[in-house]
Amino acid sequence: MNLPELAAFLKTRRARVRPSDVGLPTGPRRRVPGLRREEVAQLASLSADYYTELERGRGAQPSAQTLAALARALRLEGDERDHLFHLAGRPVPAAHGPTAHVQSAMLAMLDRLATTPAMIITDLHETLAQNDLAAALIGRHPMRTGPQASYVYRWFTDSAARTLYPPDEHPHHSRVFVSDLRAVAARRGRDPHVLRLVATLRRRSPEFATLWDDHRVALRRADHKRLVHPTLGIIEVDCHSLFSEDGRQRLLWFTAPAGTRGAAQLELLSVIGTQDMSLDASRALGPAGS
Numbered sequence: 001m002n003l004p005e006l007a008a009f010l011k012t013r014r015a016r017v018r019p020s021d022v023g024l025p026t027g028p029r030r031r032v033p034g035l036r037r038e039e040v041a042q043l044a045s046l047s048a049d050y051y052t053e054l055e056r057g058r059g060a061q062p063s064a065q066t067l068a069a070l071a072r073a074l075r076l077e078g079d080e081r082d083h084l085f086h087l088a089g090r091p092v093p094a095a096h097g098p099t100a101h102v103q104s105a106m107l108a109m110l111d112r113l114a115t116t117p118a119m120i121i122t123d124l125h126e127t128l129a130q131n132d133l134a135a136a137l138i139g140r141h142p143m144r145t146g147p148q149a150s151y152v153y154r155w156f157t158d159s160a161a162r163t164l165y166p167p168d169e170h171p172h173h174s175r176v177f178v179s180d181l182r183a184v185a186a187r188r189g190r191d192p193h194v195l196r197l198v199a200t201l202r203r204r205s206p207e208f209a210t211l212w213d214d215h216r217v218a219l220r221r222a223d224h225k226r227l228v229h230p231t232l233g234i235i236e237v238d239c240h241s242l243f244s245e246d247g248r249q250r251l252l253w254f255t256a257p258a259g260t261r262g263a264a265q266l267e268l269l270s271v272i273g274t275q276d277m278s279l280d281a282s283r284a285l286g287p288a289g290s
Contacts, residue, residue, distance in 0.1 A: 001061050006084075007056060009087060010054060016033075017034050017035050018034065022043060043073035067084055071084055072107065078101055100248075105244075107129065117237075118133070122248060123250065125150050133266075147196070147200050156177075157201075169226065176223070178214075178216065187247060198212065222240055236256065237255060238257075
């Protein structure tokens with residue numbers, strides 16, 4: 001690990017990124033070019049103190065997940081991302097998984113959806129990037145490695161993952177997840193990453209094994225969702241998908257028709273963020289079904 005070079009590289013990359021490039025307001029009083037340290041930390045979901053230590057050439061060796069988050073926050077290109085990993089003494093990650101390099105076109109689109117909940121995932125439903133509204137709507141996805149990074153894996157092995165949807169809709173989402181995964185597995189061929197995920201799920205989840213053996217196949221391109229929000233209750237949204245050219249990454253964004261309760265809830269969500277304002281929210285929206 002080369003701490004001095006890592007610190008210098010982070011500083012220069014931070015100075016290159018304009019706030020408008022990442023969906024942040026420019027503001028009248030910016031004494032430094034590019035982003036502030038706390039803004040990089042915010043974009044990468046790190047503490048400002050930890051990021052400051054890295055730029056000062058101190059601190060513990062950053063994990064692969066932290067490096068991937070910094071690469072996205074600083075909008076690094078592929079070679080720059082690899083250089084960041086080399087300086088930190090970490091192996092350059094593979095083309096799949098939660099540390100995969102996010103395609104620049106996807107990030108550019110995500111930056112332009114600042115007023116819409118949006119996120120980038122892999123075709124195995126591993127979260128690569130979320131904007132703040134997506135985190136407020138469905139929660140900040142945890143930075144995990146291995147099979148646990150896949151929401152499909154957590155759906156079939158961890159009951160807590162299912163609290164995002166009403167219980168009576170769980171069978172539908174199970175079928176959709178498995179049909180989507182089968183389409184991905186066919187496109188990827190004998191990809192060992194996919195084979196391990198499927199084999200592990202077949203062992204861990206009888207429900208998954210039964211659905212997998214049914215051989216239904218369909219990519220999840222768009223869907224109408226009813227999401228359970230801890231403050232605002234059930235939020236009905238339309239989920240849209242934009243696929244990368246190779247199909248390995250997807251940009252998801254959530255909308256609701258104008259004039260609907262869902263649209264009002266999304267507008268309120270942009271105000272309250274992740275705060276707990278249950279009473280004020282219920283008053284603002286009126287009773288359910290209105």
